[in-house]
Amino acid sequence: MDLQRLATASRLANIDAFHVMELAKQAAELERAGRHIIHMGIGEPDFTAAEPVVPLMPDPSYPCNRHFVAAFDGRAKMIPSGPAQRFQLTAEQVQAHWGEQTRGVLLASPSNPTGTSILPDELARILKAVRARQGFAIVDEIYQGLSYDAPPVSALSLDDDVITVNSFSKYFNMTGWRLGWLVVPDELVGAFEKVAQNLFICASAVAQHAALACFSPEALAIYDARKAEFHRRRDAIVPALESLGLRVPVKPDGAFYVYADCRGVNHPSAGDADALTQAMLHDAGVVLVPGQDFGPYTARDYIRISYATSMENIEEAMARLAKFFA
Structure with missing residues (x-):
């Protein structure tokens, strides 16, 4: 090598x-x-962990996301998003920046680094714009359990074709246990299972049991x-x-x-x-x-x-x- x-x-x-x-x-x-x-x-x-557990992208956004895209020969298009947009993408920005090679959007709500969420009406408009262009929408909802001013609204409640990412790391305080989940449309389950089987097969047994204890x-x-x-x-x-x-x-x-x-x-x-x-x-x-x-x-x-x-x-x-x- x-x-x-x-x-x-x-x-x-x-x-x-x-x-x-x-x-x-x-x-x-x-x-x-x-x-x-x-x-x-x-x-x-x-x-x-709690004792019963037995011990197109906005700019700014979580840096690993764009690096993951680059590692697989993709190119993340970072769209400037300032305070006027709550540091998040808007439907108008998605429409304006969508090009021939654009395949979808990657969002996070609430966001790292800003702690801001996409308002439900705006998120619905974004998902509608993506669907109209036959693209995909991936929404990172890892911090959604830590929403303070209003009940969180999952993208899953707004569109059946969305892919959501979640984790036990933040709300459940299990940073380092490397355990999370995806919710994907039915037609993508087989493809995602193939990827999972070749990357990690399954989460460790101890992490799975710890996660179950989180719901006590x-x-x-x-x-x-x-x-x-x-x-x-x-x-x-x-x-x-x-x-x-x-x-x-x-x-x-x-x-x-x-x-x-x-x-x-x-x-x-x-x-x-x-x-x-x-x-x-x-x-x-x-x-x-x-x-x-x-x-x-x-x-x-x-x-x-x-x-x-x-x-x-x-x-x-x-x-x-x-x-x-x-």
Whole structure:
């Protein structure tokens, strides 16, 4: 096997490294040197599995999605989506950007990095536009269990031809168990089974038993309480960020992320998310994520904040950042 050729394949060259992972690595080095670092970068819940469990794309969007497309010789068309669109695609954008080689759309609601959901009426219009063009619609609903301001609406309730992706990682706090599910139209079941059989055959038995335990009354009560805690953190962190000059143009309604405009902060690196997050780490001991991880559109203007950490850490981080921006 030509390992050098594999390592330098052009398809791999088109996949960007995560800024968040580089910052996490630097944070680990600082921690080994004795610094106390508050992690508000990686979106991993600070909760573990509940005890009864036995221990065309919008820009910005989750970076792995476009990298998956590139790895299979596809090309993700990133459509600029700002605050006016809630950082999501609209039906008008789908219609305007659909070309001869377009095959479908990949959406996420609620979204990483913005925590915003596609409003039900808009989602219905998007699905209608895709169907009219005989395309496919894949909707990532992994964060849908963490919707705070209104009951979530699944794409499955709006269209029979949609493909939805879900996981036990976020609402069920089972990050690392590598367990999720797809809902696909009947005519695609056979094709997806073939892919699954050749990639992983099945999920591990222990993960399946743990997932079943998630639906026990005791576990569901715990998850509801944890959702309420995330809601409380969201309501605390958004005004705190605003008071620091980190403007939140669209209040997140789900997930555990805030996408904040960093151009108005009192710092020489205002409007340069990468430089600013580096300075925050080294000077304040707080890890946040620059917008460059999530697509090029206005990426330097935004940072992502994860509130998947304790309220005590959130309060301490805001206090540190207040001194940092003073």
